[in-house]
Amino acid sequence: MNGQHQLNDLIRLDGVIGDGNIYSSAEDMLKWDQALYTNQLISKESLAEAFTPVKLNNGQTHPYGFGWGISNNGQTVSHTGSWVGFRNSIERRLDKNNTIIVLTNGNNGIARTVVNEILNNKVPSIPYTELITNIQLIDGTGVPAIKTSVRLQNDRILEIGNLIPFKQEVVINGNGLVLAPGFIDTHSHHFGGLKSNPSATPTANQGITTITIGQDGESYAMDSLVDFFKRNPVAVNVASYTGHTTLRRAALGNDHVLGIATDTAINLMKTALASEMEKGSLGLATGLEYESAFYSNKNEVIELAKIAAAYNGRYISHIRSEDIHLNEAIDEIIEIGTIAKLPVQISHIKISIKNQWKTAPQLIAKLQAARSQGINITADIYPYNFWNSTLRILFPNRDYTSLASAQFAVDQLFDANQSVLIHFAPMPNYEGKTITAIAKIRKEETAITLMKLIQMAAEFDQKNPQFTGNTETIMGKSMDDQDVSDLISWPQSNICSDGSSGGHPRGHGSFTKVLSKYVREEKLLSLETAIYKMTGLSAEHLGITDRGIIRKGNYADLVLFNPATVKDNASIQNGKALSTGIEKVWINGKIIYQQQKSTGLYPGVLIKRPN
Numbered sequence: 001m002n003g004q005h006q007l008n009d010l011i012r013l014d015g016v017i018g019d020g021n022i023y024s025s026a027e028d029m030l031k032w033d034q035a036l037y038t039n040q041l042i043s044k045e046s047l048a049e050a051f052t053p054v055k056l057n058n059g060q061t062h063p064y065g066f067g068w069g070i071s072n073n074g075q076t077v078s079h080t081g082s083w084v085g086f087r088n089s090i091e092r093r094l095d096k097n098n099t100i101i102v103l104t105n106g107n108n109g110i111a112r113t114v115v116n117e118i119l120n121n122k123v124p125s126i127p128y129t130e131l132i133t134n135i136q137l138i139d140g141t142g143v144p145a146i147k148t149s150v151r152l153q154n155d156r157i158l159e160i161g162n163l164i165p166f167k168q169e170v171v172i173n174g175n176g177l178v179l180a181p182g183f184i185d186t187h188s189h190h191f192g193g194l195k196s197n198p199s200a201t202p203t204a205n206q207g208i209t210t211i212t213i214g215q216d217g218e219s220y221a222m223d224s225l226v227d228f229f230k231r232n233p234v235a236v237n238v239a240s241y242t243g244h245t246t247l248r249r250a251a252l253g254n255d256h257v258l259g260i261a262t263d264t265a266i267n268l269m270k271t272a273l274a275s276e277m278e279k280g281s282l283g284l285a286t287g288l289e290y291e292s293a294f295y296s297n298k299n300e301v302i303e304l305a306k307i308a309a310a311y312n313g314r315y316i317s318h319i320r321s322e323d324i325h326l327n328e329a330i331d332e333i334i335e336i337g338t339i340a341k342l343p344v345q346i347s348h349i350k351i352s353i354k355n356q357w358k359t360a361p362q363l364i365a366k367l368q369a370a371r372s373q374g375i376n377i378t379a380d381i382y383p384y385n386f387w388n389s390t391l392r393i394l395f396p397n398r399d400y401t402s403l404a405s406a407q408f409a410v411d412q413l414f415d416a417n418q419s420v421l422i423h424f425a426p427m428p429n430y431e432g433k434t435i436t437a438i439a440k441i442r443k444e445e446t447a448i449t450l451m452k453l454i455q456m457a458a459e460f461d462q463k464n465p466q467f468t469g470n471t472e473t474i475m476g477k478s479m480d481d482q483d484v485s486d487l488i489s490w491p492q493s494n495i496c497s498d499g500s501s502g503g504h505p506r507g508h509g510s511f512t513k514v515l516s517k518y519v520r521e522e523k524l525l526s527l528e529t530a531i532y533k534m535t536g537l538s539a540e541h542l543g544i545t546d547r548g549i550i551r552k553g554n555y556a557d558l559v560l561f562n563p564a565t566v567k568d569n570a571s572i573q574n575g576k577a578l579s580t581g582i583e584k585v586w587i588n589g590k591i592i593y594q595q596q597k598s599t600g601l602y603p604g605v606l607i608k609r610p611n
């Protein structure tokens with residue numbers, strides 16, 4: 001307790017001694033044990049009887065002899081004991097002639113664990129502790145920081161308080177910096193980069209310890225994720241939703257995803273989703289604005305959401321429109337939550353159309369109204385006024401050859417002067433240039449260029465069916481800063497990155513940008529509130545119960561950072577620049593990142609939905 005071993009055996013009922021007034025030690029017990037197997041103490045017959053399961057009056061047997069528990073088909077005999085402050089165990093494998101005796105002056109159940117590990121030829125796991133002192137603890141619940149210490153034991157948080165180091169304990173001096181729960185990214189595309197970069201620098205450098213994948217409707221089967229973790233240790237935890245688009249492709253076939261699903265197909269999707277939920281998926285994720293899901297109707301999504309609901313799962317959605325039909329898209333997700341009766345979350349909430357800029361207060365009022373009706377609707381958001389996606393998203397009616405639609409996109413949906421083409425396989429020399437600049441090179445109106453780029457990309461895809469990279473992606477400046485601030489401030493929005501290992505700077509800097517821009521510079525959020533929106537609230541929004549808050553028993557996912565210097569450095573020009581001020585990152589009790597470098601440890605795990 002309080003960092004110190006304490007005498008815990010002085011209670012009113014003390015005075016117990018062994019049967020026959022015997023005090024003993026491990027050495028004594030071993031001598032006695034060895035003598036048992038000679039004829040010195042008792043006969044072979046008596047011993048055999050002592051190790052025989054007792055016969056009950058009803059004729060059945062019970063696996064207990066004369067004071068010996070009998071297991072392992074009679075090959076293991078054992079007895080354990082405990083008193084306040086003590087535990088012990090003696091266990092003999094008759095077939096191997098091994099005896100293990102463990103006596104401990106500790107209350108925890110380690111004696112049996114150690115015995116089992118030795119019997120199974122494993123190295124006994126004596127608990128490892130580590131003490132982090134001299135920190136401002138921000139625990140992830142939103143309460144004010146306190147000066148304290150935290151002790152870790154193996155992969156968990158053991159205790160919090162004014163703790164004094166054990167003898168020879170590893171002590172990390174926090175130098176007065178902030179210790180917070182590791183950040184939880186509720187919408188991430190970083191998984192793809194983990195195989196080539198298991199140290200997960202894009203996430204670690206901004207203090208992220210858990211990413212959530214399956215976003216925008218595209219997911220991996222839970223079995224394949226289990227497999228991935230067996231073969232590829234990584235420095236980040238991963239949780240996953242099941243993607244609606246992935247289910248659709250499997251049920252409808254690739255050639256039919258641009259259409260409505262039949263009842264048979266919906267039933268196939270429901271069965272597949274139920275199986276994934278059983279394997280620990282967090283719930284259903286949709287990407288309704290993307291073509292492969294756009295043609296699904298509300299009924300299809302609701303039928304699937306009901307399956308997620310039956311497993312206490314959740315629904316997260318890149319909603320059907322973030323621009324011209326934003327209002328209807330919000331209505332749709334509210335209705336899904338109402339009918340399917342499950343928590344619903346809007347992915348990367350934004351207002352991506354100029355004529356609705358600065359209407360975040362109305363949007364928030366609408367969401368609050370739904371909440372007051374009992375709908376658990378929440379959102380996540382990344383702290384940038386530009387997105388990263390395909391050019392096709394700029395044609396909400398999918399009419400890529402309509403000049404009027406192209407002109408509308410230029411006028412309302414993005415700022416061509418500030419929007420940069422990131423990938424463009426048909427003409428790589430366009431990459432890194434704004435759409436306005438490309439239009440100038442081509443000596444065209446901007447709207448014409450927009451249509452031409454989409455046409456060239458489609459032709460490229462047709463001619464190069466083997467091509468697996470990004471044919472085209474754009475960083476589109478579409479949002480208003482005031483809206484971004486308002487939506488970040490909404491008490492029900494948590495921070496996400498929507499990032500990947502390259503491209504948009506959000507992949508390397510989302511969380512650190514919130515801490516520098518919105519906390520330190522603009523004072524939009526208190527540090528405690530910002531941390532809550534990256535940890536405790538995020539865990540709640542995912543349905544994860546043992547991470548996101550620093551409390552006894554939770555997993556030791558932690559980040560130590562300097563609130564005075566923490567800063568994102570990634571930009572459009574240099575999307576991979578590392579953040580500063582993130583001093584140390586722990587995942588499951590192991591330090592994975594410090595001084596802007598990976599430590600080479602990969603303790604990440606696959607997180608499953610708690611039952």
Ligand SMILES: [Zn+2]
Nearest residue numbers: 216318347348
């Ligand atoms: Zn998305």
